[in-house]
Amino acid sequence: MAAGTNIRQILGLEDLAKMKVLSAALLAEFLGTAILVLIGCGSCITGWDLDYSPTIVQIALAFGVTVGTVVQFIGHVSGGHINPAVTLGFLVTKKISLFRAMLYVIVQCLGAIVGAGLLKGLTPSNLQGNLGATVVNQHLSPVQGFVVELCITFVLVFTVFACCDENRGDIKGSAPLAIGLSVATCHMFAIKYTGASMNTARSFGPAVVANVWSNHWVYWIGPILGGVIAALLYQFIFSAPTPPSEESEYAEKVELREKQETPSV
Template identity: 55%
Template sequence: MQSQGTMCGSCSSDRPALCSASALTLPAAFPRFLSRCNCQSIMVAFKGVWTKGFWRAVSGEYLATLIFVLLGLGSTINWAAGEEKPPPADLVLISLCFGLSIATMVQCFGHISGGHINPAVTVAMVVTRKLSLAKAVFYVVAQCLGAITGAGILYLVTPAAVRGSFGVTTVNSNISVGHGLLVELLITFELVFTIFATCDPKRTDLGGSASLSIGFAVAIGHLFAIPYTGASMNPARSFAPALVTLNFENHWVYWVGPILGAILAAGLYEYLYCPDPEMKKRLKQVFQKDPSGKYREVEADDIAIKPRSIHSIDLEKAEKKDPFKDSTGEVLSSV
């Protein structure tokens, strides 16, 4: 029986080290090794991408992010800007608008696309093996395009006299860029940890609305961080107004901070605080100790499962057993 350790049909060996190409000199063997042994991994990575359900999910991410950015940025417009003494921005209004908007979009699109609506959340799903990297690329592109469309529509319908900074997130001049990066990391950590905790299928004590809990997490982050960094928590939300106004001052903060915070929150929740016991069980099935005390990879014929490597488990088994799937069978999660 041919195991999933086989790299491609043209390679007769289960392991790259035993591939017939290894007998060649390195300069000649390396390109052939890549062409032969990477083809299956590429095919697995793009498995499920060319399906109607997946493109429905991608379009859902585009539309959800469009509406979210349109409504959220709209709350930052100060219509009293033309007055002699315009009042300051209403932080509570902005925070509630962003929080309730994300809660509404998650409720509307959660069963269609998972309702990520945030590249940082999508990255968190990739690092916890709930979404393949190939699918994540399409998600992030759709989110950014949706955000740009939403910001563009708002820019067109808003009078130039009241656009102001147009909701562009900037680091407060009274703090350093490093401190701004830390603030973005912390508020995104709080958001992503909330997502994983409220959408954890292993919990039996959950009640109420997960989308509302996530909306509250966004609102809380804004209430705290608007004076510091404008409270992005979402690279697409910051990218759209920056592109429309061509203002990219310290823009990298709003990509690096949220992505690092999301990865940290997802990793801590998934692998430290609430690890999946099924994954540990599957690892024990694939790897066993030999007499010398070292772990060896178990042959496919010796165990009841087909994959022969953790890579195969992540892309095949994990997707099939992932509790975050929606009705289309895609590996998705909330917000």
Template identity: 50%
Template sequence: MCKEIYTMAFLRAIMAEFLATMIFVFFGLGSALKWPSALPSILQISLAFGLAIGTLIQMFGHVSGAHINPAVTIAFLVGNHISFLRSVFYVVAQLVGAITGAGILYLVTPINTRGNLAVNALNNNTTPGQALVVEIILTFQLAMCIFASTDKRRTDVIGSPALSIGLSVTLGHLVGIYFTGCSMNPARSFAPAVVVTRFSTAHWVFWFGPIIGAVLASLLYNYFLFPYSLNVSERVAIVKGTYEPEEEWEEQKEQRTKSMELTSP
């Protein structure tokens, strides 16, 4: 059903998502550790997460799209940008990569500094309901930025998508840390909780909030603000992983014609 999973490009994309999420979690959580010599500031943590995302998008964006976030991957699936199987493989790679990154950080960090490995938690008397709304808003703005800055149909000057998305992550952390430690990414929240085996009763917030926010942004951008002109059969083909854009089909047709001309007697 899904031709793409049998290609080398697909394998490279899965590996890219694994590596990108591993590196992101290592640097992001590492910036939030409470070192006795110097406690991190909110600005420092926010910049670290934002710079990590921007750098990794520049590194892996052309390989896998550099989602680095299950909520973003689900949003791309809802927006008819990727196939169902690709989204499943991406999410698994992201979660395994995140746990690997958190595990490495745990092993190389001195015992007196590890703490709870920057596990997301409700802060400043924030209720689960308030935290859910905050995470929805934070991830909504991130997903909207991703769709808008990577939209190939745009003809205006959009600058660097990596920089724009990195700044969006930074913006979310500058506010979100006060409420929830700022997740915007289920993999980022899940990984340290697994490594230190500390799941709070509000852990669900860090899954539902980002996913709902990203999906809402996808629906708004891809189906209302700037919809794609695809028919039902094309949308189904994208979900199945069998869709070939017309321009790609024409290129393949041209290559086949040239090949036949070269091999003909």
């Protein structure tokens, strides 16, 4: 019975019995990813006038603050993944079912397409460019771009797992803010290298709408592999130990007191 229950949990068959909850989570992931692409990629649009050109810091903050904001308002509904790398990291550590993970990735990609489509509709045709699509710098090889994406996504997913570790008692600040800051920090480093995707869906949406597919595999394999490595490393090596229960602490104190009170022979 236990084995059968475990298989049902892994495959996500139990999610089918909670379709209302699952539907809300899918809608949250769809909406959150669409907002991320609309605002984040919108900050990359250039050419409005001669005095305006977005800086690396501006773009980094747009993505980072947007991620933090979205995680804040949908985290209680879906976990606030808005990123296939995060979702697959949760999948390999058995924190989410296979069924739910597949649906999350699908709606994240669809949300990214809608966000990029909305951005295109709101932007004058002569300013659209590639709608913020990510491309590997011409001075880098695709393999170098792959490693950059792996590294920055590793940082993001490692931060997510550290912030979501229920056994940690030292975290006093805001988890969404910490996650958003990790995104902003990695953008400041990697925009000039790969456009700093660290999110397959974020790259996929603009690629579909703007038809930009140069070295697109970098933005699938790099982030997903980086996210999976970070998730496994944190889960099995860096996760905080389970704190002792109040009962066990009390039992240990009683045992210690009895030893102290027992006269030596």
